[in-house]
Amino acid sequence: MNPLLRRGWFDRFVMAALTLLALAWMAPLLWVLALSFKPNEFLLRHTDVFLAPPYTLANYLDILQTSQVFRWLGNSALVAGLQTVGVLVLSSLAGYGFARCEFPGRRWLFALVMFGLAVPAQSVFIPLHRLFSEWNLQNTIAGLALPGLAAPFGVYLMTQYFKAIPTELEEAAMLDNASRFKTFLTIILPLTLPAQATLGIFTFLACWNDYLWPLVIATQPDMYTLTRGLASTQTNFAQSEGLGFLMAQAVFAGVPALMLYLFFQRHLVTAVAGTGKS
Amino acid sequence: MKRLLICLSAALLAACGARTPEAGKTEITLMRFFGSCESQFGQVMKASEGIGECGIVTTLVNEFNATHPGIVVKTQIGEWGPYYDQLTARLVSKDIPTVAVMHESALGDYVRRKLVLPLDADFARVGIPVDDFTEHARKGTTFNGQTYALPFDTWAWLWHINTRLMKQAGLATANGEPVLPRSPEELLAQARQFKQKTGKPYFAWAVANETAANDRTFQTLVAQQGAALFAADGKSIHMQQPAVAKALSLMQTLYQEGHVRPNLDYAAANQAFLNGEAGVVVVGTWTIDQFLRESKKPDSPLQGGYAVRPFAQLFDKPAVFADGHSWALFKGGTTDAKGHEAALTFLKFVWERTAEWSRTGHLPVSKTVAQSEAFRALPQRESLAEITHTGASMPGNVPTQRNIELLIGEDVANLLLSGKPVAEVQASVEKRVNKALQKARR
Secondary structure (H helix, E strand, O other): OOHHOOHHHHHHHHHHHHHHHHHHHHHHHHHHHHHHHHOOOHHHOOOOOOOOOOOHHHHHHHHHOOOOHHHHHHHHHHHHHHHHHHHHHHHHHHHHHHHHOOOOOOOHHHHHHHHHHHHHHHHHHHHHHHHHHHHHOOOOOHHHHHHHOOOHHHHHHEEEHHHHHHOOOOOOHHOOOHHHHHHHHHHHHHHHHHHHHHHHHHHHHHHHHHHHHHHOOOOOOOHOOOOHHHOOOOOOOHHHHHHHHHHHHHHHHHHHHHHHHHHHHHHHHHHHHOOOOO | OOOHHHHHHHHHHHHHHOOOOOOOOOOEEEEEOOOOOOOHHHOOOOOOHHOHHHHHHHHHHHHHHHHHOOOOOOOOOOOOOHHHHHHHHHHHHOOOEEEEEEHHHHHHHHHOOOOOEEEEEEHHHOOOHHHHHHHEEEEEEEOEEEEEOEEEEEEEEEEEHHHHHHHHOOEEOOOOOEOOOOOOHHHHHHHHHHHHHHHOOOOOOOOOOOOOOHHHHHHHHHOOOOOEEEEEOOOOOOOOOHHHHHHHHHHHHHHOOOOOOOOOHHHHHHHHHHHOOOOEEEEEHHHHHHHHHOOOEEEEEEEEOOOEEOOOOOOOOOOEEEEEEEEEEOOOOOOOHHHHHHHHHHHHEEEEHHHHHHHOOOEEHHHHHHHHHHHHHHOOOOEEEEEHHHOOOOOOOOOOOOHOOOOOOOHHHHHHOOOOOOOHHHHHHHHHHHHHHHHHHH
């Protein structure tokens, strides 16, 4: 018998509702995908056609023929990679410190870090931009990656995760003469892999999709990230023309992030579900 | 993991690879919008072969680089929306472009902050005749008697008309010319007749997710009544005047009676027009080229039935909202006299090809070109040439004009979409705009 049919009516109702919601959520994405394969001229008059012809690959070819698109892809990968590694290292160290180490002012310092969660990134843009300009970091990889290293969410996540790990594990390691750093690195840190994966994915995706900071800090085409570079190729006011090209850009920029998510999906679900503690 | 590290290392190497200027050439940077179309026009070396804004500006630079072996112009493309945020960010961080395209309505803010170079002496020296600038172009690029940019075009607020539907509504002459209204009453009568005969609304214009269209229609209607929206010193807006109330009331009546296709954004308004779902779309000069191309397609509802006219004169004075694109040189954009001369050489080159740019639909900024047979022979341009002297903009001394346009447009959208009373819109715009103007002056 079909497993679904063995379930109660309530479960089946929930499943049906979730399927409908998932379809509603996916509809715009599928629409974007469908439009990316339509000729721009055709879309001037018809944007409501989903699967009917005509089809074209011209929009994707136009992206690939934009001479700097692979450089932008490289810049995005590099900046997102550096930022992810940096956030993981800093958040793990800070989280462990807040969770396990006693030092004067710890609670106040933690509160101060958490205050960062309440400050919108946009509100510090102007001072941040001036600071980076003074340091001549405009149009550099460092200029693109460094601001993202301040990650209060990462510190919070890792602190909570470290707190949930039984202290007996560390005590046992220390009884065997392991130093605190060695205990952290070899015993405790590997246990936080699901949280690291979650934080890594969130950080990578946030950086990959970031548009606003690259907009002001990367002003030379050589230093554009993918989001910034693709946006610069939009061809006319308010995108009433070139809609297929715009949609192809969205798909092109989204595919690497989607692949990353699919690759680390298991860790993400595990950590969010809170079952990775053991 | 190993593969990931290899990929990251490769990307690092690629990203860190330094690019050096081409040997022996003077390099200047050109910041612009108009998009990127190098896949289509990257290898086209003649401006006369470019199509559309992006195609023409790309081929213009290609042609310059090909014909001036000692100079290389490097294009840096910014996108429309945040263009001025990015330009300002570049100026702050001293990463200054040599030449940048600017709307004339935005130029004043940069001139007041002493960021743009005056160009009269340079223009006289290299042979760009300021006297040949059209009236609107000259007004847009001159501040305190000094010229601060090379005008590139004048763009204006137009009625793009489906003459087939107008004919069906009985609003066309025997030879197919659309009959335009000459007063608000005539417009309402025409719109009612149009709806009755065709079952379609008279207008499509962007009312949702777009504030500029609402503002430009409103400013056109006020200017046609000869009223001054801003004080002579540009420090305040005066919304409490009959001309303002009349303009707003007309817009609201048109919308409430169903003569404007409801809830359309910019792209949807154009799409509705192209699909023959409205008689007139109110939008700028930049769509002329595109609509002309559509009107030649056999399956288009516009086929053989497209005309474009300046925004119909509904009050005493001929006036239509207009702005323009221009090229400005920034202080610090070049480090030496050679770079400055190269930039001027480029501007001269652009000036000499201003006729090419008018193929986009924008109006020429040279009197000679505007009066030339070649320009007037372009389709639909004959009736638009008057805008070069009837074009009305916000006065140059009004600061932060883009923001002011946004504030006015938001309240006019409320007037149309949610039926906000005219008096409330007048009070709200006055309060918000005056606050913004005070802030801009500090």
